Amino acid sequence: MKSIFEQNGGTYRQEGDYLIPNLELPENEDKRELGNYGRQHLEYIKKHSYSFYYQMLTSGKLHSYIADINEQALEMEQNIIQRMAKAEGVDEKLKAENQLKWVGLMNNFRHSAREIINSTIIYVK
DSSP: OOOHHHHTTOOEEEETTEEEEOOOOOOOOOOOOOHHHHHHHHHHHHHHOHHHHHHHHHHTOHHHHHHHHHHHHHHHHHHHHHHHHHHHTOOHHHHHHOHHHHHHHHHHHHHHHHHHHIIIIITOO
């Protein structure tokens, strides 16, 4: 009598006294970088949502999912920084007149954007 695995086309290999199923993950066609935000989210779901992580891993969709998260986070970061800079009147004129102040303000906007992204995209199940 064949197992369900064998009925669905699965095969086994003999290793000592054990039959080991021949399982392979599908080749990943997505070559996008995971990036910092993607790696942060990956670590988070490994620790806090392992069943979701395992489901995505075994279906071959994990890399694409993480790369999408990274792209969304980067786009959101850029949009937030631009809106904050516009609202505060931080522009190229300020950059030319007082670079130190401009850099400080832009760093503050970047840190604020990262906090927003972490709480809405990265550390969410």
